[in-house]
Amino acid sequence: MLTNTENIIEVRGLKKAFDQNMVLKDINFAVKKEEKVVIIGPSGGGKSTLLRCLNHLDGNYTGDVLFKGQNLGQLSKKELQLCRRKMGMVFQQFNLFPHKSVLENITFAPVKLKLMSEAEAIANAHDLLKQVGLDEKAKAYPQSLSGGQQQRVAIVRSLAMQPEVMLFDEPTSALDPEMVGEVLGVMERLAKTGMTMVIVTHEMDFAQQIADKVLFMDNGHVADIGTPDYLFNHSKNFRTRTFLAKVM
Amino acid sequence: MFDFLGQYYPVFIQGAAQTVVISLIGICIGILLGLVVVAMNLSKFKPFSWLAKTYIAIVRGTPAMIQVMLIYYVLSKALPIPDIRFLGSSLDRVIPGSIALGVNSGAYTAEIFRSGIMSIAVGQTEAGISLGLSENTTLFSVVMPQAVRNILPAMGNEFISLIKESSVLFYIGVQEVTAQALGVGGTLYNFIPPLLVAAAIYFVLTFVLSQLLQLAENRMGRKYLALN
Numbered sequence: 001m002l003t004n005t006e007n008i009i010e011v012r013g014l015k016k017a018f019d020q021n022m023v024l025k026d027i028n029f030a031v032k033k034e035e036k037v038v039i040i041g042p043s044g045g046g047k048s049t050l051l052r053c054l055n056h057l058d059g060n061y062t063g064d065v066l067f068k069g070q071n072l073g074q075l076s077k078k079e080l081q082l083c084r085r086k087m088g089m090v091f092q093q094f095n096l097f098p099h100k101s102v103l104e105n106i107t108f109a110p111v112k113l114k115l116m117s118e119a120e121a122i123a124n125a126h127d128l129l130k131q132v133g134l135d136e137k138a139k140a141y142p143q144s145l146s147g148g149q150q151q152r153v154a155i156v157r158s159l160a161m162q163p164e165v166m167l168f169d170e171p172t173s174a175l176d177p178e179m180v181g182e183v184l185g186v187m188e189r190l191a192k193t194g195m196t197m198v199i200v201t202h203e204m205d206f207a208q209q210i211a212d213k214v215l216f217m218d219n220g221h222v223a224d225i226g227t228p229d230y231l232f233n234h235s236k237n238f239r240t241r242t243f244l245a246k247v248m
Numbered sequence: 249m250f251d252f253l254g255q256y257y258p259v260f261i262q263g264a265a266q267t268v269v270i271s272l273i274g275i276c277i278g279i280l281l282g283l284v285v286v287a288m289n290l291s292k293f294k295p296f297s298w299l300a301k302t303y304i305a306i307v308r309g310t311p312a313m314i315q316v317m318l319i320y321y322v323l324s325k326a327l328p329i330p331d332i333r334f335l336g337s338s339l340d341r342v343i344p345g346s347i348a349l350g351v352n353s354g355a356y357t358a359e360i361f362r363s364g365i366m367s368i369a370v371g372q373t374e375a376g377i378s379l380g381l382s383e384n385t386t387l388f389s390v391v392m393p394q395a396v397r398n399i400l401p402a403m404g405n406e407f408i409s410l411i412k413e414s415s416v417l418f419y420i421g422v423q424e425v426t427a428q429a430l431g432v433g434g435t436l437y438n439f440i441p442p443l444l445v446a447a448a449i450y451f452v453l454t455f456v457l458s459q460l461l462q463l464a465e466n467r468m469g470r471k472y473l474a475l476n
């Protein structure tokens with residue numbers, strides 16, 4: 001089948017069930033280079049599950065997920081690992097390594113995977129930390145940081161792998177309200193650098209502002225899809241309207 | 249009552265040293281084996297996990313004394329170990345004996361490792377995998393170090409019981425501290441005082457070890473909570 005090489009990620013006929021529970025029901029969409037795709041929708045709609053299929057964190061699905069034209073389901077373990085390096089992932093619960101300092105969290109994977117020398121990785125980490133305003137925390141351990149700081153470090157950890165796309169699963173949902181802004185700010189700046197991004201979020205203002213394309217996921221379907229202007233202001237889709245009325 | 253120590257103390261020191269040596273070797277083999285077995289146990293490749301579970305079940309379900317004897321008799325046939333004296337025993341007994349202790353301990357440490365790994369949130373594994381690390385690197389560099397901290401108390405108990413259980417090597421003629429005490433008891437026609445001395449030696453060994461482990465635990469805990 002022909003693939004559009006402009007598409008960094010392409011999802012075709014993706015279906016997934018946990019036992020009898022169909023969670024993803026025939027999902028189709030693509031993410032172009034530099035595009036910001038935001039996924040919104042009610043709890044339990046399958047957003048996290050979808051995101052976890054995009055980097056094959058969960059490979060137990062049918063249908064195709066392609067990263068730069070490579071079908072993840074057909075790759076060897078090694079090839080899959082190479083793809084994952086290129087897909088950063090940021091989790092709701094940060095998932096920093098608690099036994100490693102901030103600096104070690106960031107440099108561990110690039111050094112281990114021989115992307116760069118230790119000295120380069122450290123220099124790069126300091127550089128990235130400065131960009132998110134956390135360089136003075138380089139030696140700290142994650143537990144001593146606030147949630148917002150931890151999440152910024154987690155973003156830096158992913159960026160240190162020099163990914164081509166970044167996946168975010170509700171990066172601000174576990175944060176105290178006053179810390180949401182600092183993380184969204186980092187993401188906005190990242191967007192301006194031209195990073196390709198797929199973002200699951202409940203922050204509707206942020207979604208409208210950053211997205212090129214918004215997916216509304218409901219009950220395992222992409223129930224609605226379009227530009228933020230269409231989806232937030234003009235969509236006639238009943239479920240989209242009901243959802244937005246509830247959250248905005 | 250303990251006058252005999254004036255004459256026999258070198259025997260007890262030698263026995264204590266032997267106990268320390270076989271326990272250390274046993275602990276090291278047990279840890280290495282435990283790591284291999286837990287990796288097999290958690291492997292998605294079924295025959296590996298089946299093999300690991302069988303090993304654990306057999307070791308836990310049979311007496312240590314029989315395991316030691318079986319391993320000793322099998323190894324002494326299979327491995328040509330020279331008959332060199334080491335702390336009052338021949339190496340061809342000490343080596344199979346220590347290996348047997350390790351094989352026994354490996355099953356318990358594998359289970360301790362497993363519970364430690366289970367105690368680490370799935371999120372840690374996912375974070376490692378999503379960075380492009382292999383499953384093994386994630387297991388050994390991300391999950392294990394955290395698991396080690398969580399399991400340190402349980403491992404401490406395992407080390408302590410291994411030191412005590414190392415007395416089973418008496419049955420294959422390793423002159424560890426229990427064997428030496430019984431030997432001295434035989435010459436004195438009185439077993440109680442030398443056995444009390446042996447008990448005191450075990451107590452000192454396990455007490456020192458548990459203090460060291462406590463220290464390690466505190467240090468690791470402090471690092472986790474370090475500010476800046």
Ligand SMILES: Nc1ncnc2c1ncn2[C@@H]1O[C@H](COP(=O)(O)OP(=O)(O)OP(=O)(O)O)[C@@H](O)[C@H]1O
Binds near residue numbers: 021047050
């Ligand atoms: N590991 C799992 N095992 C079984 N069912 C699961 C698992 N993970 C998710 N599910 C189910 O899949 C469905 C979709 O879950 P998912 O987490 O993808 O939703 P979501 O859209 O991310 O919701 P939220 O906004 O609450 O994060 C839910 O019904 C959930 O119960």
Ligand SMILES: [Mg+2]
Binds near residue numbers: 047048049169
């Ligand atoms: Mg979710």
